[in-house]
Amino acid sequence: MQLNDLEWSSFTDIAHQKDYLMHLISSAKATSNSQILDLILLNGNSFSLADKTVVKNLLDCLEAFAVPFAFVWGNDDLQGSYRLADLETALKNCPHAVYANPMDSVTGNSNYEITLRDNGTARYALYAFDSSGYDLSGVPLRYDNAYIRADQVAWLERQASYVGPVPSLGFLSLAPLEFSNAYEGRNYNKMVFEKNGAITTPSGNSTLLSRITRLNFKGLFFGQDHANDFVLDLQGLRVGYGVKSGSEKGFATSPTQSYLLGGESKSLQILGGSLYTLSASGDFSLDHLYLQDDGAYTLVKERYQ
C-alpha cells in the first residue's frame, strides 16, 4: 500500500489522523485478496515542518499496525526541526521499518531496492528513489526542485542487473519532468483517475522514465500534488500519482464523482491510499481507495482498468 503526503506537522490533530490511518489500513486489509498487507510505502512528505515529537507519533502509529513500512524522502520531510540523521535513527529504531541509506556517493538518501521473494526466489522488485532536495534555479534568487540525477539512474541499472530481470515498480515523491511532457504532449494510451491540479515537476530533465522502459518496470508512482491521483498508460508502463493520505495540508474533492452518506450525495474526497496487488506473473492490479474523512470513514474503491 502506498501512502502519500501525510504531512503531519506540529499542528496536526494527532488523535484524529491516527484514527484516520487506522481505518485506512483496516479498509485496505479488508479489501485485499489475502486480507493482509505486506508492505506500507510512505512515498514522501510524511512530515511537514514537524519536530521529533511528531516523528515519534507517526512512527509509533505505523509500528502499531505491525506491517513492514518503507520510507521515501520528500521535500517537506527535510524541513522539520530535526537533522536528517535524527529521522534515520528513529526509523532504524522501528522494528517494522524498511529503510536504507547506503553509504555511497549516489545523490540523495532513500535510493534503495526491496526484493519481494517467494520461497527464496525473487519475484518482484520495488525501487525507492530520492527526489527530495533542491537545486539552484535558472531564475535568480530561486531554488528549483531536485530531479533524479544520472548517478541515481546508473545506480538503478546496476541494482537491476544485480537483482535480475524481475518485474519492478518504482516510487518517488516528485513527478519527473518527462511525465509532465508525456501528459502535455498526449503521448499516452489512456488516463485513469483524476487530474484536479497542476503537475509539479523539477525543471531538470532526468532520464529515469526512458531508462525504466528498457528494464522490466511495470510502473512508476509519485505524489506531491495533493489534488491529482491520475495514472497514465505509457506504452504499457503505468506512471502516475498515488492518493493523498490524510487531510493534512489540504486535499481535493472530485468535481465529477460523488458518494452517498446517510442518503445524501457528497463530493468524493480524493483522499486515501493506493493498493497494489502483485502477481507472480509480473502483472499487478491497482486500486485507489478513497477513504472519506466524513466521520463515518466511508470507503470508495476504484480499480485501474
Add this chain to the structure above:
Amino acid sequence: MKEKTALKICESALYFLAALVFYLLVNLWASATSVPFGDFARALPFGLFLADSVYFLFALHLLTHPLNETKRIKTAEVNGALLLILSFVGILSQAVYYRLGYQPSWISGGITPFYPLDGFIGHFVLLILGSGLYLFSRYLRKHHRNYEWSVHEWQGHGKVWTSIFRPFFALIALYFMGALLLAPFRINAFAEHAGSLVGFFLLMLLPSVMLAFYEWDYLDKEPLPQRQRLYRNSVILTLAGLILALWYWLAQALDPRFLSESLIALFPWDFMLQVKIAPYLLLLSCLGSSLIAFLHYLNRSVLKKPKNA
C-alpha cells in the same frame, strides 16, 4: 556598577533568549500557513507568549536608553501595563483552551518538547516582569533617580525612519542569532560543506555584532567623539559585511548546494517558498545598515564632540 550598565548587561543576556524565541515565532508562523485556522488557533496563546517575550526585550531597551526622566517613567508604565495585560490574556486563554479540551494535555510536545506548559509558565514570568515594570514606573514618579540620559542623534525625518528601521533590523538580527544558536541541532552534512558554512554562520552573526557595537560602543559612549566612533564602526562593519558577502558568493559558485543540503531545517521559509530569503536578507540588512551608518557619518550635523564636553 552603574544602573545603566547593569540594565545593558541584562538586555544583552536577554537578547539570546529573545533570539531563540523570535526564531521559533517566525517558524511557527511558517507552519501555520499550511494548516486550517482551527488548528493554528490552538497555538495562539503560545504564539502570544513568544511575541510578548520579544516585546519585553524592546521594552527593556527603551527603559535602558531613555531620553529624559518623563520618557523613562512613561516607558516603564505603558510597556509594563501592556505586558501585564497581554500575559494575563495568555494565561487565561491557555487555561480556557485546556478546560475546553483544545489542548489534550499540558505537555503534548509538537512545537517545543514541553509545549504548551512552557508557554503557560512563561506567561507567568512575563506577568511578573510586566508588574515589575509598572511598579517601577510608580516608584520613579515618587523618587527622582539620576540617570545617564540618551541623545537621539538623528533629526527630523531621520528620527522617524530610524525608529522604524532599527526595530526591523533588530528583528532580523534576532532571527539569525536564534537560527545560529539552534544550528548544531538542525544542520546536515556539515563536514561536506564546512568551508561554505563557516562563512555563512559568520554572516548570520554579523547583524548581532552590529547591534552589539551599537549598544556597547556607540550609544552613550564617552569620551570618543561620536563622529569618530561612527566612522570607525561603520568602516569595520562595512568591511566585515563585504568580506562575508564575497565569501557567500564564492561559496555559492564553488559549492552551490551548501544551503540546500545543510540548512533546509534551519530556514523553512526559504525552502517552502523556494526563494533565497535568508542569504539576501542578511546581505541587504548588513551592507545596507553599515552603508547608512557611513552616510550618517558624512552628515555634517552629527555631533563632532562628546555631548557632555
